[in-house]
Amino acid sequence: MVDVAHTRKELAAARNALTGTVAVVMTMGALHAGHETLLRAARERADHVIVTIFVNPLQFGPNEDFDRYPRTLDSDLEVCRRAGADLVFAPPVAEVYPGGQPSVRLDPGPLGADLEGLSRPGFFHGVLTVVLKLLQLTRPGLAFFGEKDYQQLILVRRMVRDLDVPTEIVGVPTVREPDGLALSSRNRYLSADERRAALSLSAALRAGAAAAERGEDGGAVLTAAHLALDASAVRLDYLVLTDVDLEPGPVAGPARLLIAAWVGATRLIDNAAIDLAPRS
Numbered sequence: 001m002v003d004v005a006h007t008r009k010e011l012a013a014a015r016n017a018l019t020g021t022v023a024v025v026m027t028m029g030a031l032h033a034g035h036e037t038l039l040r041a042a043r044e045r046a047d048h049v050i051v052t053i054f055v056n057p058l059q060f061g062p063n064e065d066f067d068r069y070p071r072t073l074d075s076d077l078e079v080c081r082r083a084g085a086d087l088v089f090a091p092p093v094a095e096v097y098p099g100g101q102p103s104v105r106l107d108p109g110p111l112g113a114d115l116e117g118l119s120r121p122g123f124f125h126g127v128l129t130v131v132l133k134l135l136q137l138t139r140p141g142l143a144f145f146g147e148k149d150y151q152q153l154i155l156v157r158r159m160v161r162d163l164d165v166p167t168e169i170v171g172v173p174t175v176r177e178p179d180g181l182a183l184s185s186r187n188r189y190l191s192a193d194e195r196r197a198a199l200s201l202s203a204a205l206r207a208g209a210a211a212a213e214r215g216e217d218g219g220a221v222l223t224a225a226h227l228a229l230d231a232s233a234v235r236l237d238y239l240v241l242t243d244v245d246l247e248p249g250p251v252a253g254p255a256r257l258l259i260a261a262w263v264g265a266t267r268l269i270d271n272a273a274i275d276l277a278p279r280s
């Protein structure tokens, strides 16, 4: 069985016993094959892997799914064990925020108010605050984050750079179902019809990538992606083309196509790497 710490004290004792390179994989639980890939990537680079399982109230808005977010600790521990994790930190809320919700939170800067931040004000303040706290508590040399949450990955990288946090941030490619749906803990909210509709997101990204491969420019990439989206089945929030650091308007070279859309009552996000041909 994998070692489980529920309190800071238990975590500190278990962490002190770990020697060599330590990697952390931060999660909110409801672990799926995407998380397992993160854990295995961490396992390959580090002597020890710590997994944190914590549904962070700070990153949920008042009308979001904090209460109904899936909590599946027993099966999560089984995934951690299978993927070779050494230690799981699964604290209650009061252990992470002993003084209640913190009045000091990390400011993600202008990017934190764009894309996901536009629909979810305060989201990245909550994410970066808990990520920094978990980095302080677990003291890893490496931390692994999925590219599925691309904006989160970029902001965590910026935070670590700007605040001199001594941890290398490693991005891991998105894991997909065979039909293209990006794995997400929120997929379990989808009905069979909604799951079919959700395929529209990855189809839009594929259409955009295919247009780029044909040598078409950014405008044509976006048009192709919009055309592939089933607008009667999903409600689009954003579909944007940025550079790899999420700055607007790449005209050539490596870029990122990002999408967010509502499928019924579930908001899904996805993204893909795009290579734009040089302008002639």
Ligand code: PAF
Pocket: 026, 027, 028, 054, 056, 059, 127, 130, 131, 149, 152
């Ligand atoms: O990506 C997530 O699951 C969460 O945002 C994270 C990084 C665990 C912080 O709560």
